[in-house]
Amino acid sequence: MDVIKTEQEFKEQAARSSSLVVVHFLAEWAPQCSQVTDALIELKNDPQCAKANVQFIQVEAEDVPEVSMHYEIEAVPTVILLRQGKAVDRINGVKILEMTEKVRQNAGNNSVIMPTKKAEPKEKLEDRLKRLINSHEVMLFIKGEPDAPRCGFSKTIVGLLKDRNVAFGTFDILTDNEVRQGLKTYSDWQLYPQVYVNGELIGGLDIVKELIENDEFEDTFPKQVPLEERLKILVNKSRVMLFMKGDRTGPKCGFSRQAIDMMNKTGIEYETFDILTDEDVRQGLKDFSEYRTYPQLYVSGELVGGLDIMKEMESAGELIDAVKES
DSSP, rough: EEESSSHHHHHIIIOOOSSEEEEEEETTTOOOOOHHHHHHHHTOHOOOOOOHHHHEEEETTTHHHHHHHHHOOOOEEEEEEEEEEEEEEEEEEOHHHHHHHHHHHHHHOOOOOOOOOOOOOOOOHHHHHHHTTTEEEEEEEEOOOOOOOOSSHHHHHHHHHHHTTTOOOOEEGGGGHHHHHHHHHHTTTSSSEEETTTTTEEHHHHHHHHHHHHOHHHHHHHOOOOOHHHHHHHHTSSSEEEEEEEETTSSHHHHHHHHHHHHHHHTOOOOEEGGGGHHHHHHHHHHTTTTTTSSSETTTTEEEEHHHHHHHHHHHTTTHHHOOOO
């Protein structure tokens, strides 16, 4: 069974297919997913499915958050049945018989597209821009991502900051036209990239180059600290810290959304860190905490655990005691 690792792969193999596509959203840490995988392998060899050219693919839900968010994956295993990228049915959890029947039923016919949920009220743009600008000490708005810039100016400024060991977060303006256009007015700066330090606009690539030429760069940008020291600072930034994909107002995967929902129910103040904006933190925290998946919850600098642990604690009525001040 094909395993999808990127949003682009998903679009090519699933979103554009006119035949039925069975998508299994799973996670390494959830052993029940293997039961669904085994059942889907049998279905793949089913004569009815083979005749209808049904495609079967798997998606690591946490590794492709854009796809998981689009199809509102909030738990694993979840199986979505698609035609031309549109969901025609879904099966939540380990329901082998129901899944088998639905796949066979949909194999040879066009089903009614499932209605989507009503969109939740959007955060005000100005508030969102302030939050993004202040999400990291140094915040860089570019086209693309640090490891894959999508214009020469973005590539150059990323290189300049990396060469000088500056720790920075990023936001890909190509993914959100509202931010892309709104930031021009908010900052009165029409070009990209844009770099901010402590919430204040420094400027674009030309300004950064001038700072370097005039030996003013080090006075403007904070000095880099070793990653381990930086991680210690981050896990202690607030008494309760949640490291996740996205943030509390815009989680970018179903697992992060579930963690946010649980934390909000406790009524306890907490802060979040978006690991998608900082690859060093995203990878480094796995070794630092010896915990490989996200989200990760810390209290007073100590790891409580991930989503599975949070769920167990909530079910046992222990989560609120774990996060409240003693």
